[in-house]
Amino acid sequence: MGTIEVSGKSYEVDEEGYLVDLSQWNEELAGEIAKAEKIEMSESHWEVVNFLREYYNEYQIAPAVRVLTKAIGKKLGPDKGSNQYLYELFPYGPAKQACKIAGLPKPTGCV
Amino acid sequence: MLHIVNKSPGERATLDSCLAHVRPGHSVLLIEDAVYAATKGHAAAAKIQAALATAKVFVLAADLEARARAGAVIDGVVQVDYKGFVELVTQNPRVQSWL
Amino acid sequence: MSEGAIKKFLFVNRKAPYGSVYALEGLEVVLISAAFDQDVGLAFLDDGVYQLAKGQNTKAIETKNFSPTYRALEGYDIEKLYVERESLEARGLTEDDLLVDVQVLGATEMAALMDEMDVMISF
Structure with missing residues (x-):
């Protein structure tokens, strides 16, 4: 367990850095997590991240890579x-x- | 195919579910609280009797002994020890545990 | 698992969704199994048919509602879902009460299906 501080607010994450309470998520926090992963968020990055959030809302799981790849191809183009x-x-x-x-x-x- | 049941027929319908899916030539093994089903005078004994017409029924002796029912096993049901249990599992290509 | 050999797996679900952890654990194992490219089917018998009931709302019991995940199985190429007719009937349910498309089988057909499997895993 650990925490990430963003704009004076602290967010609890597990030992691997995954957010514990997903209802706390916001774009600013996402940007901070990305920075820690050494990723500069572009529009293409956001497209995938937003897709994942929609997938989770619908199915209540994070998809396996193979499933994600297939679903992205269907939604955003081959x-x-x-x-x-x-x-x-x-x-x-x-x-x-x-x-x-x-x-x-x-x-x-x-x- | 080997079917394994471990729940008492006095408490759950697991035995009925199992028996509804037993096909001719299959084996049924009763362990833990399911052993009561294979004892004389039990309300479920008739179902075991009926199953014996087309299937083989085994019961784990250790569980019968622990429950003081070893002397009451209905005719046609075969008592096995742990070694027999393992042999049943290895001899059958498929095992279905009715949890 | 031996290389290249595709086996027929049947995951047999016989427990209601929230009274014990079996249903959720079973679903997770099914999702993981999809990574191994095997021939995977799911069977729902007895109280297991309640796992697929439409309209589950777990807010008030403060438990995760994992029923939407059954709809994700198609994306995992798991498309063989079998439900036992007698189990539905004994609970006042019909195919229309279920949240995914399934194949409804009588107990005799279900027994025959089980006999075709290489491996059965029960939850």
Whole structure:
């Protein structure tokens, strides 16, 4: 357990840096988590992060990478539904890094 | 296929669920509180009797002994020890535990 | 698991969703199993059919409502969902009360299906 401080407010995160209470999420906090992951958020990054949040709202889980890739391809176009595209945006794994920035728990089955 | 049941028929419907899915040639093993079902005079004994027409029914002796029911097993039901339990599991290509 | 061999798995769900942890644990194992490219099916029998009931609202019991996750299974290429007819009928439910598309099977057909499996895992 640890905390992240943003604009005088503190947010509880687990030992791997995932937000404990996802209802606390906001874009400013996402930006801070991204900074810690050494990721500069572009519009393409936000597109994936927002997609993940929508997916979570609908299904109550963070998708596995394979499922994310397929779903992104369907929603945002086939050029974006590839491992290469997602790993360029999130080099340490789209599921791990993007989920963390989106304030979601670590995907089930993602070790 | 081996079906394993461990819940008392006096408490849950697990045995009924199991028996509804037993096909000819299958084996049923009763362990823990499920062993009561295979004892004379029990309300569920008739169901075991009926199953014996097409399937094999085994009961774990250690669990019968612990419950003082080893002397009351209905005819046709085979008592097995732990070694027999393991053999049943290894001899059958599929095992379904009715938790 | 031996390399390249695809096995037929059936996850057998027989417990209601919130009274014990079986249903949720089972669902998590199913999601993880999807990573292994096996032939995976789910069977819902007895109180397990309640897992798929439409309209679950867990706010007041302060427990996570994991029922929407069953709708995610399709995206995981898990499309074989079997529900036992007798179990639905004994609980006053019909296929229309379920939140995903399923195949309804009688107990005899379910028994035959189980007999075709390589591995069965119960929750």
